[in-house]
Amino acid sequence: MLLLGIDTSCDDTSCAVVADGQTVLSNVISSQNEYHGQFGGVVPEIASRRHVVSIEAVLREALDRAGCSRGELDGVAVTSCPGLIGSLVVGIAAAKSLAWAYRKPLVEVNHLQAHVYSGRLAAPELPYPHIALVVSGGHTIIYLVRGPLEMEMLGTTVDDAAGEAFDKVAKLLGLGFPGGPILSRLAADGDPQRYELPRPLLHSKDLDFSFSGLKSAARRIQEEEGERLNLHDFAASVQEAIVEVLLAKTFRAVEAARAQALVIAGGVAANPRLRTLAQQKSDRRGIMLSVPPMSLCADNGAMIAGLGYHLLLAGQRAEWSLNGQPTEYLSGKGEAWKAAL
Ligand code: KG4
Ligand code: ZN
Numbered sequence: 001m002l003l004l005g006i007d008t009s010c011d012d013t014s015c016a017v018v019a020d021g022q023t024v025l026s027n028v029i030s031s032q033n034e035y036h037g038q039f040g041g042v043v044p045e046i047a048s049r050r051h052v053v054s055i056e057a058v059l060r061e062a063l064d065r066a067g068c069s070r071g072e073l074d075g076v077a078v079t080s081c082p083g084l085i086g087s088l089v090v091g092i093a094a095a096k097s098l099a100w101a102y103r104k105p106l107v108e109v110n111h112l113q114a115h116v117y118s119g120r121l122a123a124p125e126l127p128y129p130h131i132a133l134v135v136s137g138g139h140t141i142i143y144l145v146r147g148p149l150e151m152e153m154l155g156t157t158v159d160d161a162a163g164e165a166f167d168k169v170a171k172l173l174g175l176g177f178p179g180g181p182i183l184s185r186l187a188a189d190g191d192p193q194r195y196e197l198p199r200p201l202l203h204s205k206d207l208d209f210s211f212s213g214l215k216s217a218a219r220r221i222q223e224e225e226g227e228r229l230n231l232h233d234f235a236a237s238v239q240e241a242i243v244e245v246l247l248a249k250t251f252r253a254v255e256a257a258r259a260q261a262l263v264i265a266g267g268v269a270a271n272p273r274l275r276t277l278a279q280q281k282s283d284r285r286g287i288m289l290s291v292p293p294m295s296l297c298a299d300n301g302a303m304i305a306g307l308g309y310h311l312l313l314a315g316q317r318a319e320w321s322l323n324g325q326p327t328e329y330l331s332g333k334g335e336a337w338k339a340a341l
Helices: 033-039 044-066 085-101 111-122 162-172 179-187 212-228 231-257 272-285 301-313 335-340
Strands: 002-007 012-019 023-031 075-081 106-110 130-135 140-147 150-156 261-265 288-290
Touching: 002 044, 002 085, 002 301, 012 044, 012 301, 023 044, 023 301, 033 044, 044 085, 075 085, 075 111, 075 301, 085 106, 106 111, 106 301, 111 130, 111 140, 111 261, 111 288, 111 301, 130 231, 140 231, 150 231, 162 179, 162 212, 162 231, 179 231, 179 272, 212 231, 231 261, 231 272, 261 272, 272 288
Parallel strands: 002 075, 075 106, 130 261, 261 288
Antiparallel strands: 002 012, 012 023, 130 140, 140 150
16 A cells, blocks of 8 residues: 655755555655755744745655655645644645545644554554653654554643754854754864753653754853853753653653663754663564654654555545644543553
């Protein structure tokens, strides 16, 4: 079964063709970083306009690389939520047109659920139930995952996402956008103990995160240190604070759920320090870790097509009136789990 997956939820235009929810035949991602860089963050109006410019070429390339024609597709899956509304509607319009013209079923996919599924896409042997940390520029969420379509949110950020914290600190230092890769490169030969940064909510009983205070603390240190600030040590210290909190809460969830596996997905999963420490902790606990390759970890169409397959099998079809939704409708925290922590 060949599914086309389209994701235009934020600033990447992506189309992919995936067979049977598992074999990625193509996964084309067109980044918009060069258009948002000067603003230090994603500008929604620019993002939607760039999607309009790119979508047809990205779609064509995805089909070409997969060696499949539009008529050979068995369905079209598209992200409908959450995301920037002006961005979402571009992908949805493309998906609807294609599905309508070629009489294919249209499937709507929750972008966050698809990020979770990317762990399984990268490692088909990954057992259920497992814990998934989805950590990106827009989200920092821990899920308990019972199946491709069955998951429960255990914790989320109460303010900024972890990727946003990286981006904001990099912006503060005038280093460019996106800040995560820049800071992690600088951090590679820095001393993570040099500057003292807070570990927000590290000891709180729940599995929620808070990263907005980190930016304020970073600004204070930057002002105090002035010219003396060592960028490598500073980047390493910021990175350490973020990674420590992310992993502490994630592994508390692993423990509480007695999970045998862990997925870390989303753009921040590219962080080498996060990957190394997550692997060490997983090995120590004897659990399986799936951190998908970057092409499946950041925003991509393959995870949408992958999860779309399971939705299609479950009989789900989107209406032609399908529209984008900026917020997710997958919330509702696992209240029962709070007691177990
Ligand atoms: O999933 P993603 O591509 O899409 C958005 O959420 O927009 O994630 C992008 C985020 C950005 O905040 C970026 O700074 C962060 O992921 N990121 C990283 C690294 N690479 C990307 N954060 C920390 N370390 C990295 N190496
Ligand atoms: Zn995403």
